[in-house]
Amino acid sequence: MSKRALQRKIHVACGQLGYDQETRHDIQLAVTKKASMSDMTETDLKAVISRLEADGWTGSSTKGKRHKPAPRADLRYVHVLWTLLGDAEKLKSPGRDGLNAFVRSRFENKWQSVPFDIDSLRDAGQINDVTRALKDWCMREGIQTEMQKTPAKRRLLK
Known part of the structure; x- marks a missing residue:
């Protein structure tokens, strides 16, 4: 150095x-x-x-260590669904590593190759597979994934 x-x-x-x-x-x-x-x-x-x-300095800080948001909106939605499952305490490993492990275990036999990190996915079909699997899991657990339209909102939308 x-x-x-x-x-x-x-x-x-x-x-x-x-x-x-x-x-x-x-x-x-x-x-x-x-x-x-x-x-x-x-x-x-x-x-x-x-x-x-x-004196107690560790040499690392959590400040600025967050990952950048996913480059695509559909990938960001995958992260949102994973967070919803984590917040509902339905996951063993709620972090990014857990999401990557889920994708590998669920899709490694279906796809030719599985990316190391979810954010490197570019194929819309593969992203849709992950989204569908997570939405189905949320549905089974009773977790709401879409904003429900209230009667007042329906009237405003007409």
Whole structure:
């Protein structure tokens, strides 16, 4: 890892730990006897990072770790159906990995090849197969998948 990347990592860690610039300088002095990161070697920077990890920094954050929305509306609907089943506690593994495992187990004998990730599906027929299977599952479990039109809405639509 480059010196600049290590310096950025230190700044991120200090920000997540709530340390201000003065505290960061104190830590740098205590660990490396150098106040400025530009004077430090890669080994010095790694030592500062180790100290920040000892202070409780994990090096990862849940912020910004979400997957991008699926590229197609029909794939996004598959995710919505899976979420409905998960919210109703009908799934063993309600996350994205569970959805991918469902697709593999359900369709690997039907399709020539099954994608590693649901969002890489491009064939409309395959996406429809997954949607239909999830809608049928929701129906069996009594989970509403479509917005019901109330009598008032029907009058407005006429």
